[in-house]
Amino acid sequence: MPEGFDQVRTMIGQGVPVSWYLILSAILFSLGVAGFVFRRNVITVFMCIELMLNAVNLSFITFANQHKQVSGQIFTFFVMVVAAAEAAVGLAIILTVFRNRQTLNIDEIDSLKN
């Protein structure tokens, strides 16, 4: 058993593999895509978009750490700014749509379909 013990100890001393962070990012992104495709509430769909943006930000920060450069963090900063602007405009659109149609179900908001 001491061999395995030492292995675990060196692994803990080394830190977390970069790929684990990237896999976590992929998991969060896939969950965001799943929610985006399968949910019908407009606000929940919008929150899934935010989840995907967060997942991508996490991989940006991971690469910034891996390359020891600050550029990845700057890109995350810009993604955050764009996400904030997008949330403000998107929620305003949702407000207007709800006021006109009294529904938040994306299946009923289909004026552009035909």
Add this chain to the structure above:
Amino acid sequence: MDIFFFLLFALIAVVCAINLIVQKHPISSALSLIGVMGSIAVLYLLLGAEFIAMAQLIVYAGAVMVLFIFVIMLLNAGSEAKGGRSWTAQLFGIPVMVAFFGVIAFFLIREFSNAGFVKFGSFTGGSVEKVGMALFTDYLLPFEVTSVLILIAIIGAVVLARKELD
């Protein structure tokens, strides 16, 4: 120690994300999303991005989510209506998503399995000083354009959400 904190907060993030997409009520989803964002902020700290971690907490978990919850309460949004989902979505939905994740994970493991380790404290380039320095020298033009974008977004939101006066 790093691995312990990573696993703890990765688990919180994934559980909250799953809760986000299975909850029927938008308020529960919004609170789960705040959990995801908070745990991601802790992961940013582990990755040496102090400024971005704080910005994540203030901008995302603070401002953006308050906006979401405000709109949910303003619209008095109830639980989602059940049913009406097509049989193809019911049948293929989860397998397709698992396959999607599998493809991403396959390429990540193939390309980055020897990409090194993340050790807390090994990268200190994420301080406010360093980020500000990069932001105001190399990335000055995008930064200024961003302020114009924010201004346009504010005006757009005001115009869109304005009450009709007719």
